[in-house]
Amino acid sequence: MAQTIIEFKNVVKSYEETQVLKGVDLTIEAGKFYTLLGPSGSGKTTILRLIAGFSSATSGDIIFDGQRINDVPANKRRVNTVFQNYALFPNMNVFENVAFGMTLKGVSKGKIKEKVTSMLGMVQLAGYEDRSIDELSGGQQQRVAIARALANDPEILLLDEPLSALDYKLRKDMQYELRELQQRLGITFIFVTHDQEEALAMSDWIFVMNEGKILQNGTPVDIYDEPINHFVANFIGESNIIEGVMREDYLVSFAGKEFENVDAGMRPNERVEVVLRPEDLDLTTPENGKLVVTIDAQSFRGDYYEISAHDDDNNEWRIQATNPSIINTRQGLTFDPEDIHIMRFDESEDDFDARLENYED
Numbered sequence: 579m580a581q582t583i584i585e586f587k588n589v590v591k592s593y594e595e596t597q598v599l600k601g602v603d604l605t606i607e608a609g610k611f612y613t614l615l616g617p618s619g620s621g622k623t624t625i626l627r628l629i630a631g632f633s634s635a636t637s638g639d640i641i642f643d644g645q646r647i648n649d650v651p652a653n654k655r656r657v658n659t660v661f662q663n664y665a666l667f668p669n670m671n672v673f674e675n676v677a678f679g680m681t682l683k684g685v686s687k688g689k690i691k692e693k694v695t696s697m698l699g700m701v702q703l704a705g706y707e708d709r710s711i712d713e714l715s716g717g718q719q720q721r722v723a724i725a726r727a728l729a730n731d732p733e734i735l736l737l738d739e740p741l742s743a744l745d746y747k748l749r750k751d752m753q754y755e756l757r758e759l760q761q762r763l764g765i766t767f768i769f770v771t772h773d774q775e776e777a778l779a780m781s782d783w784i785f786v787m788n789e790g791k792i793l794q795n796g797t798p799v800d801i802y803d804e805p806i807n808h809f810v811a812n813f814i815g816e817s818n819i820i821e822g823v824m825r826e827d828y829l830v831s832f833a834g835k836e837f838e839n840v841d842a843g844m845r846p847n848e849r850v851e852v853v854l855r856p857e858d859l860d861l862t863t864p865e866n867g868k869l870v871v872t873i874d875a876q877s878f879r880g881d882y883y884e885i886s887a888h889d890d891d892n893n894e895w896r897i898q899a900t901n902p903s904i905i906n907t908r909q910g911l912t913f914d915p916e917d918i919h920i921m922r923f924d925e926s927e928d929d930f931d932a933r934l935e936n937y938e939d
């Protein structure tokens with residue numbers, strides 16, 4: 579079993595009357611890529627700051643390598659942080675930025691040179707030693723920040739939305755690079771983002787947060803395929819979430835019909851929500867469909883058409899189709915019983931859409 583490096587036990591963080599972390603439990607194992615994913619204000623940065631020692635928990639235990647570290651100062655923790663704004667020193671060149679921590683610690687000049695060269699090679703900036711920071715692109719500045727953090731030999735690298743200032747293409751490239759770097763170094767990365775695609779692409783393990791709580795944690799595939807509630811299903815990827823009622827095990831009704839499914843564990847007549855991902859739906863002739871829908875709109879997305887439609891019960895559907903459709907025609911909708919995911923009905927979801935709208939602003 580992998581070694582646990584960080585543990586939070588019922589960690590609460592409050593600012594005056596407001597709890598921004600509401601009793602967080604989490605376990606981080608050494609050598610993996612973790613992501614804290616959630617909307618703005620959900621408490622992701624607060625968790626990083628507690629791990630780094632930049633702020634202290636109101637209650638609960640923070641354990642590092644088996645020791646409670648709540649009172650250990652930041653400079654005594656083997657943790658380094660890469661911030662969103664890079665926080666590089668503009669008056670120093672690339673070499674001096676990367677060397678900074680080692681210079682403070684009084685490491686010998688020869689060792690510093692060796693380390694800086696190796697770190698810059700690692701982030702593909704060999705030969706950039708003498709450049710000044712303002713001569714670098716955003717992506718290069720980000721790499722310098724990563725090299726500087728890694729030069730201190732941390733056991734854990736904390737990354738707080740490090741890619742958010744980069745344009746789309748560069749961001750994608752850096753996602754691969756960071757993932758590859760983590761695998762090569764084998765140290766623990768804890769990455770913060772509100773971008774679900776980024777979280778799915780990069781992580782071994784994701785913690786989905788909302789309002790100071792961890793709602794679900796698991797591998798990207800677990801979280802994508804088996805979201806625990808409405809919030810997670812909506813936040814991670816594109817979902818069709820349709821209200822339904824459980825008839826009996828393996829039989830659920832929604833959109834005015836009954837369907838076989840493979841999820842069990844709900845009570846008969848329990849109100850549920852049914853999740854079907856757009857890529858799990860296919861269009862066919864009305865006679866062959868499990869449901870009949872009317873096509874409302876479509877857009878071309880490169881390797882598929884995204885189609886929106888509604889059924890006769892007025893549920894909206896998003897469908898990924900290989901072929902284009904014709905607006906206002908009636909089509910059959912099919913899906914595999916195995917792709918139906920059933921969730922308990924979440925009473926709090928009524929205000930969920932309002933919250934998501936605020937977030938999307």
Ligand SMILES: Nc1ncnc2c1ncn2[C@@H]1O[C@H](COP(=O)(O)OP(=O)(O)OP(=O)(O)O)[C@@H](O)[C@H]1O
Nearest residue numbers: 593598616617618619620621622623624625770772
């Ligand atoms: N020093 C502080 N004093 C008071 N409230 C704070 C302080 N720092 C953070 N908060 C509040 O704590 C909550 C969680 O903030 P946090 O920065 O952890 O969220 P986040 O998920 O990282 O968000 P973002 O993606 O916007 O960075 C927010 O409501 C924020 O306003």
